Amino acid sequence: MTSTTPDTGAPYDPHAQVHLGVFQVGVGSLIWDDPAAAPHVAIETFVQVVKLLERGLFDAFFLGEGLRVRENRGRVYELDVAGRPDAITQLTALAAVTEKIGLVATQNTTYNFPADLARRLASLDLLSGGRAGWNIVTTDNAWTGANFRHGGWLDHERRYERAGQFVAAAKELWSSWEPDAVADFGDAKSWARPGAIHPVERHSDLVDFRATATVPGSRQGRPVLFQAGDSDGGRELAAAHADVVFSANTEFGKAVAYAADIRARLARHGRSPDSLRILPGASVVLGDTTQEAEEKARWIYHQQVSPARAIAYFEQYWGTDLSAYDPHGPLPDIPPSEDELDPSRGTLPIERRKGKLALIAQWREKAERENLSIVDLAREVTTRHAPFVGTPSQVADQWAEYVRTRAVDGFNILPDRIPTSLEDIVDRLVPELQERGLYRTAYEGDTLREHLALPPLASEGAQP
Numbered sequence: 001m002t003s004t005t006p007d008t009g010a011p012y013d014p015h016a017q018v019h020l021g022v023f024q025v026g027v028g029s030l031i032w033d034d035p036a037a038a039p040h041v042a043i044e045t046f047v048q049v050v051k052l053l054e055r056g057l058f059d060a061f062f063l064g065e066g067l068r069v070r071e072n073r074g075r076v077y078e079l080d081v082a083g084r085p086d087a088i089t090q091l092t093a094l095a096a097v098t099e100k101i102g103l104v105a106t107q108n109t110t111y112n113f114p115a116d117l118a119r120r121l122a123s124l125d126l127l128s129g130g131r132a133g134w135n136i137v138t139t140d141n142a143w144t145g146a147n148f149r150h151g152g153w154l155d156h157e158r159r160y161e162r163a164g165q166f167v168a169a170a171k172e173l174w175s176s177w178e179p180d181a182v183a184d185f186g187d188a189k190s191w192a193r194p195g196a197i198h199p200v201e202r203h204s205d206l207v208d209f210r211a212t213a214t215v216p217g218s219r220q221g222r223p224v225l226f227q228a229g230d231s232d233g234g235r236e237l238a239a240a241h242a243d244v245v246f247s248a249n250t251e252f253g254k255a256v257a258y259a260a261d262i263r264a265r266l267a268r269h270g271r272s273p274d275s276l277r278i279l280p281g282a283s284v285v286l287g288d289t290t291q292e293a294e295e296k297a298r299w300i301y302h303q304q305v306s307p308a309r310a311i312a313y314f315e316q317y318w319g320t321d322l323s324a325y326d327p328h329g330p331l332p333d334i335p336p337s338e339d340e341l342d343p344s345r346g347t348l349p350i351e352r353r354k355g356k357l358a359l360i361a362q363w364r365e366k367a368e369r370e371n372l373s374i375v376d377l378a379r380e381v382t383t384r385h386a387p388f389v390g391t392p393s394q395v396a397d398q399w400a401e402y403v404r405t406r407a408v409d410g411f412n413i414l415p416d417r418i419p420t421s422l423e424d425i426v427d428r429l430v431p432e433l434q435e436r437g438l439y440r441t442a443y444e445g446d447t448l449r450e451h452l453a454l455p456p457l458a459s460e461g462a463q464p
Contacts, residue, residue: 006256009263010273010406018403018438019410019452021104022053022422023246023281025064025081031303031417032081038418040081043093049419050094054101056426057440059410059451061094062104062135062226063087067111068144072312073321079309088120095128102448104133104226109163110140111148114202115211118170121223122215130219130447134170135226135246136237138163160233162206167225167241169202173213174222176200182216220447221457229262239265243454244277246412250387255280255407273406277452282411283386286424290390297389300416301379310378317341317360327375331367336360386416396432403438 005012031037038045050061066084070077087105095103105124107117125132138159139145142152154162181196201210228246229238238245239262249258258280263273285300287293305313307327315322319337341356367377388395402408415421433439445451 006405006407008256008259008406009266010259013404013406015437016403016406016409017440017453018399018433019277019279020056020058020425020439021060021062021102021279021410021412022049022058023062023064023412023414024049024418025414031300034303034417034420036417036420040418041084043090045418046090046094047097049422050098050101050103052419052422052426054098056422056430057443058101060102060104060133060224060448062102062133062412063090063106065106065108065135065137067108067139068147073315073319077312079306079312088124091132092124092127095124095131098131100131100443100446100451102131102133102224102451103128104135104224104448106135106137108137108139109166110138110154110159111145111150112166113209114166114169114207115173115200115209118173119214121170122174122213122218125218125220125223126215128218130221130449132218133224133226133244133448135228136163136167136242137228157233158206160237163237164240165202165204165207167237169200169207169209171222171241172200172202173211174217176213177216179217218447220449224448224452224454235262235265238262238276239269239271242276243449244279244452247278247280250280250282250411252402252407255402256405259407272455275455277409277454278407279410279412280408281414282388283384283414283416284395284421284425284429285386285389285416286392286395286428288391290394293389293391297386301383301385304383304416305375305379307375310375313378313382314374317356325374328373331364331374331377392428392432395429396436396438399433400436400438 032040038048053061063084065087070080072079087107091103091105103124105121107121121132121134140152140154140156140159145151145153176198178193178196178198181192183191183193197212199210199212202208224243225241226244226246227234227238227242229235229242230247230249235245245262247258249255255278259278262276262278266273266276283300285293285297287296310327311322311325314332317336318332318334319339320334322332325332336357338357340354363377363381366372366380370376372380388398390398399411403410413422413425430439434441443451449457
């Protein structure tokens with residue numbers, strides 16, 4: 001505990017426990033080319049991982065989503081992990097080989113339809129016995145949208161407006177079967193009680209449908225809602241609708257500020273601090289000694305951006321072939337193209353969509369000032385160091401302060417290598433957490449909502 005308990009919008013809790021999930025990405029910084037890495041798109045790998053996490057008593061496993069394979073200058077980016085089965089289909093298969101762990105599908109509100117997605121998520125929730133979750137994401141990226149004949153369909157700010165309407169509609173659909181709608185006696189006059197299943201109707205320029213839900217609620221009522229909420233729009237969407245918020249704020253001071261902001265927004269929406277779990281994404285690097293952990297972290301940091309990846313990264317900004325340049329040499333001496341940044345490597349942050357030339361000028365100045373090579377600079381501007389590096393005991397002590405002050409409620413682990421980094425956490429860190437009373441020693445419920453210790457689900461019905 002700090003000398004002065006920070007204001008996180010929730011009281012200090014000496015009995016708080018760490019909630020853990022794993023966010024497995026389809027593209028990104030995963031070190032897929034490590035000889036010890038498991039095959040990335042093989043079902044056997046996902047079965048191995050989800051069973052490992054269930055042994056480690058994790059709350060949830062959830063899949064990132066890539067709606068289009070990333071490219072570099074118009075060609076598939078072969079240095080990146082590519083390929084991902086549909087998340088709901090994949091998690092339904094994993095539900096059959098697990099008993100407790102939550103299964104969370106990342107699904108996009110821009111390129112799906114509310115009644116259809118609500119039905120598919122409800123089916124996963126029902127078939128898994130109440131273990132489903134939905135990681136709500138948005139995009140206005142026209143390059144991604146071209147796969148759906150919707151390139152440039154939504155203005156940047158309106159994507160959250162659609163998301164709010166979309167989620168509200170899904171929640172109304174999930175609550176449209178009354179709890180006793182289905183008869184439970186063999187001699188009932190009808191399978192469903194007349195009038196107990198209600199059609200749902202929504203009409204706006206962003207969400208327009210009339211539908212009747214096809215399945216009843218699960219044991220947890222509806223899927224648990226996750227939201228990646230770092231932007232102002234994302235935070236508002238999380239405060240209005242989410243059960244779990246997923247952010248990048250792992251530095252303690254930033255985590256405290258984020259928690260206070262989110263909980264203030266919850267209050268404005270009439271929700272209690274305990275109605276939402278805060279689980280930032282975090283990488284963990286463990287070693288037998290501090291020095292060993294730090295050396296491993298440095299190796300991971302360098303592996304995430306290889307020389308070839310560094311060249312490809314700057315090709316995106318220069319808009320031309322840079323393969324003739326030495327990645328261990330200075331930045332290219334040729335001017336970049338005048339065109340703004342090509343979005344084909346994935347959704348771009350709003351601040352990177354304009355001002356490419358000014359950004360490159362800043363990079364040149366930094367590289368000259370600090371004598372950085374192409375690969376050095378790429379690592380500086382693209383890779384985040386793991387926030388938790390040390391022995392299992394040291395990391396457990398850090399996490400105790402985070403959860404007891406309520407800066408976070410736990411973490412969504414971002415594994416750098418699969419299954420190695422997850423085996424370290426399950427076999428070495430989890431026992432340390434359990435010794436401190438920070439982590440369960442057995443699952444105490446059956447549903448994802450129970451694992452997250454969320455309050456009972458109130459009837460939600462229509463949302464404004």
